[in-house]
Amino acid sequence: xxxxxxxxxxxxxxxxxxxxxxxxxxxxxxxxxxxxxxxxxxxxxxxxxxxxxxxxxxxxxxxxxxxxxxxxxxxxxxxxxxxxxxxxxxxxxxxxxxxxxxxxxxxxxxxxxxxxxxxxxxxxxxxxxxxxxxxxxxxxxxxxxxxxxxxxxxxxxxxxxxxxxxxxxxxxxxxxxxxxxxxxxxxxxxxxxxxxxxxxxxxxxxxxxxxxxxxxxxxxxxxxxxxxxxxxxxxxxxxxxxxxxxxxxxxxxxxxxxxxxxxxxxxxxxxxxxxxxxxxxxxxxxxxxxxxxxxxxxxxxxxxxxxxxxxxxxxxxxxxxxxxxxxxxxxxxxxxxxxxxxxxxxxxxxxxxxxxxxxxxxxxxxxxxxxxxxxxxxxxxxxxxxxxxxxxxxxxxxxxxxxxxxxxxxxxxxxxxxxxxxxxxxxxxxxxxxxxxxxxxxxxxxxxxxxxxxxx
Amino acid sequence: xxxxxxxxxxxxxxxxxxxxxxxxxxxxxxxxxxxxxxxxxxxxxxxxxxxxxxxxxxxxxxxxxxxxxxxxxxxxxxxxxxxxxxxxxxxxxxxxxxxxxxxxxxxxxxxxxxxxxxxxxxxxxxxxxxxxxxxxxxxxxxxxxxxxxxxxxxxxxxxxxxxxxxxxxxxxxxxxxxxxxxxxxxxxxxxxxxxxxxxxxxxxxxxxxxxxxxxxxxxxxxxxxxxxxxxxxxxxxxx
Numbered sequence: 086x087x088x089x090x091x092x093x094x095x096x097x098x099x100x101x102x103x104x105x106x107x108x109x110x111x112x113x114x115x116x117x118x119x120x121x122x123x124x125x126x127x128x129x130x131x132x133x134x135x136x137x138x139x140x141x142x143x144x145x146x147x148x149x150x151x152x153x154x155x156x157x158x159x160x161x162x163x164x165x166x167x168x169x170x171x172x173x174x175x176x177x178x179x180x181x182x183x184x185x186x187x188x189x190x191x192x193x194x195x196x197x198x199x200x201x202x203x204x205x206x207x208x209x210x211x212x213x214x215x216x217x218x219x220x221x222x223x224x225x226x227x228x229x230x231x232x233x234x235x236x237x238x239x240x241x242x243x244x245x246x247x248x249x250x251x252x253x254x255x256x257x258x259x260x261x262x263x264x265x266x267x268x269x270x271x272x273x274x275x276x277x278x279x280x281x282x283x284x285x286x287x288x289x290x291x292x293x294x295x296x297x298x299x300x301x302x303x304x305x306x307x308x309x310x311x312x313x314x315x316x317x318x319x320x321x322x323x324x325x326x327x328x329x330x331x332x333x334x335x336x337x338x339x340x341x342x343x344x345x346x347x348x349x350x351x352x353x354x355x356x357x358x359x360x361x362x363x364x365x366x367x368x369x370x371x372x373x374x375x376x377x378x379x380x381x382x383x384x385x386x387x388x389x390x391x392x393x394x395x396x397x398x399x400x401x402x403x404x405x406x407x408x409x410x411x412x413x414x415x416x417x418x419x420x421x422x423x424x425x426x427x428x429x430x431x432x433x434x435x436x437x438x439x440x441x442x443x444x445x446x447x448x449x450x451x452x453x454x455x456x457x458x459x460x461x462x463x464x465x466x467x468x469x470x471x472x473x474x475x476x477x478x479x480x481x482x483x484x485x486x487x488x489x490x491x492x493x494x495x496x497x498x499x500x501x502x503x504x505x506x507x508x509x510x511x512x513x514x515x516x517x518x519x520x521x522x523x524x525x526x527x528x529x530x531x532x533x534x535x536x537x538x539x540x541x
Numbered sequence: 542x543x544x545x546x547x548x549x550x551x552x553x554x555x556x557x558x559x560x561x562x563x564x565x566x567x568x569x570x571x572x573x574x575x576x577x578x579x580x581x582x583x584x585x586x587x588x589x590x591x592x593x594x595x596x597x598x599x600x601x602x603x604x605x606x607x608x609x610x611x612x613x614x615x616x617x618x619x620x621x622x623x624x625x626x627x628x629x630x631x632x633x634x635x636x637x638x639x640x641x642x643x644x645x646x647x648x649x650x651x652x653x654x655x656x657x658x659x660x661x662x663x664x665x666x667x668x669x670x671x672x673x674x675x676x677x678x679x680x681x682x683x684x685x686x687x688x689x690x691x692x693x694x695x696x697x698x699x700x701x702x703x704x705x706x707x708x709x710x711x712x713x714x715x716x717x718x719x720x721x722x723x724x725x726x727x728x729x730x731x732x733x734x735x736x737x738x739x740x741x742x743x744x745x746x747x748x749x750x751x752x753x754x755x756x757x758x759x760x761x762x763x764x765x766x767x768x769x770x771x772x773x774x775x776x777x778x779x780x
Binding site for chain 1: 579580581584585586587588589590592593596597598599600601602603605628637638639640650651652654655657658659660661664669670671672675676678679682683686689690731734735736737738739740741742743744745746747748749750751752753757758759760761762
């Protein structure tokens with residue numbers, strides 16, 4: 086190591102080299118090591134202006150300077166650097182009975198944009214990921230239609246295409262935090278959400294082809310995996326099983342829906358529904374049926390297992406709430422975050438992501454004093470409907486404690502709630518749609534912790 | 542404030558819905574990009590209802606599309622013991638983290654929720670299932686978990702019958718026969734508890750300065766990952 090002073094301890098080498106199950110511990114260890122290495126290399130002479138030390142050791146060449154690298158197509162499908170081996174999806178063993186009906190989390194702490202690389206898109210299976218042969222796969226569109234039709238995957242690719250960037254979020258994102266602070270990691274507090282450029286056929290194109298009866302007020306998709314998952318999706322004029330109207334807030338999202346065959350420019354991954362999936366932007370992810378084999382247009386909801394037992398909310402008044410379909414405005418600071426320690430005093434940029442299932446993000450405000458005072462963050466273009474929006478705000482860390490948090494407002498005027506506000510209407514024992522303001526605490530040691538403010 | 546904006550939006554959509562019912566070319570309301578899109582022709586095939594039938598195994602809450610056939614509690618008990626009990630428990634109590642069939646009685650479930658006690662982990666067919674036909678749908682479509690879709694219609698009806706009997710669903714005695722006529726008549730105990738979401742239920746405001754006075758109570762994680770934190774309350778001076 087002493088002969089390689091320019092980069093005493095590549096952080097990634099530590100990530101990859103330490104076989105530890107507790108990632109946060111070894112990440113922090115590597116940060117500490119890197120800091121130690123720098124101290125060895127640098128002299129103690131200080132820059133008078135801002136206290137920076139001065140590097141005086143003559144620079145040496147890295148081994149890569151005197152060798153030839155790999156040739157083209159040595160890795161026919163490119164992979165991340167070996168030093169990024171720690172940037173992976175992770176799961177929480179105790180959360181589900183097995184990994185087949187389970188979920189994994191996107192490592193937002195290591196990502197820098199609004200697009201989730203396909204290999205890091207969160208996974209949610211009800212009966213495992215399957216390999217569906219695209220040559221044999223068929224999509225049937227039927228029900229209240231003039232002419233039921235059947236399509237191959239190639240048929241769908243030939244039709245007028247639609248491409249849009251949207252987030253996709255499991256309504257259980259944040260679920261483990263309802264009763265108290267539990268997951269001291271951004272990956273596990275907000276990783277059941279990803280964002281991609283989706284390409285496919287608009288649902289309305291298919292609806293026109295089969296001639297959907299205007300009296301049809303619901304439709305549902307069904308997958309060809311073991312769960313054959315089906316969810317009822319309302320359209321204009323939809324009524325619930327009691328005959329009550331579904332709020333108009335939920336009856337227009339289907340117009341943006343599509344049958345997708347591509348994400349981020351390449352074919353869907355098996356984990357995300359290859360060869361085709363339904364995608365309803367803004368709605369909770371489970372309505373976007375993977376391995377889609379059937380779309381049926383009807384005039385009432387199915388009230389499936391998913392709608393009566395699973396994706397429901399037991400309210401504090403004892404009632405069971407159904408059809409909470411939209412992921413409302415949400416945001417989180419992705420840096421700093423509990424997955425990494427602060428690396429000394431001075432300039433940082435508070436960065437994060439905000440999203441809303443009702444449309445565009447209008448404002449993101451940031452507080453570093455526990456929510457007493459707020460400053461509007463800068464939104465990074467593009468700002469798109471039902472899509473992640475990146476936000477930034479400069480931050481000088483003086484080594485003191487801070488309670489940092491972000492608050493999103495969407496174009497409908499809806500303001501992301503505090504946890505207290507959410508608990509007042511949903512109680513402590515809820516599971517889904519926890520979109521409350523996330524607070525991180527920066528400690529004097531530089532540790533960043535997941536905390537909750539209970540009384541505001 | 543957010544709620545009033547939401548309802549304005551809702552009125553706009555109601556107008557769109559009226560337009561939809563008046564027009565035969567149903568999707569004229571869509572974006573301008575779609576209006577200019579050419580009509581799609583020469584792609585796909587027509588298909589008959591008879592050809593679709595093997596895939597159309599969706600049974601609605603009111604019994605629509607339930608198949609011919611029937612099942613009994615006693616036949617269901619045998620199938621359940623062999624194929625279901627290892628995950629859902631001999632008495633429907635759940636096992637290895639898989640869902641229970643029998644939870645607290647519905648009035649106790651409701652009382653627990655009102656008292657702030659965790660009612661969610663006590664969910665069963667007797668307190669958190671709205672309609673019997675969709676139980677048949679779930680069992681026939683996706684059970685048993687390790688071999689989904691392998692039960693015959695009669696077997697699925699039988700398992701449906703047995704688990705409802707196990708959960709003491711009123712009317713499902715030991716001699717009950719489950720079929721497309723009997724299932725829609727069952728009154729599931731939790732059915733009256735279901736309500737449809739009416740829209741955003743919080744109304745935070747975009748306060749920017751001096752948004753509250755006094756001290757915030759900061760709760761940190763008290764236990765290791767995997768446990769629910771009891772939380773420790775600590776005081777923090779204002780910045």
